Amino acid sequence: MRNFFNRTVWFLFITTAGGTLLYTLIEIQDRRANTYYVEEGEVPSDLHPTVERKKNQLIDEAEIIGIEVVITEEVRSIEEQEEIYEQGRSTEGEVVTNADGGESYHNYGLAIDFALMNGEGTIVWDMERDGNDNGEADWMEVVDIAKGLGFDWGGDWRSFKDYPHFQMDFGLSIKELKNGKRPKAEPISES
Known part of the structure; x- marks a missing residue:
């Protein structure tokens, strides 16, 4: 592009x-x-206001069609990211990320991870479950809602697929974020 x-x-x-x-x-x-607009700033401790608003819309819109979305991760510190990165490398477990500390949109309040609540009140990551019985996988219905709200989905990535991950990068690369660039909360009017 x-x-x-x-x-x-x-x-x-x-x-x-x-x-x-x-x-x-x-x-x-x-x-x-x-x-x-882009502003300079510190590493945030909360979700970006636009991401927070869109996250809440995602939960509400999914609930309308009978799907309960559970947000399992929001902002993650650089130290937490480093620990997760080491999983499956220097510590036990499966590799769950290719993003080291400072290289995840979670570190900048621009990403969320999700799962679904099943009818028994258990959190599940079942991408094929059709709990609302409409003939479509609930997971993909949530993905469609999120994309409609402006999120990018980790399941669309070419290399490391991250199916529970949504992010909004506002046109900023990880390099720009690491160098202090931050998106403001509201879009410029396109007049």
């Missing part, structure tokens, strides 16, 4: 005792389907 940029260039001439200096200031605004 091509990136489109709006570019504004300013020339600033400064006269000093030694001559004239030319400074060129370039402002680049990335338009990669990202309609969110």
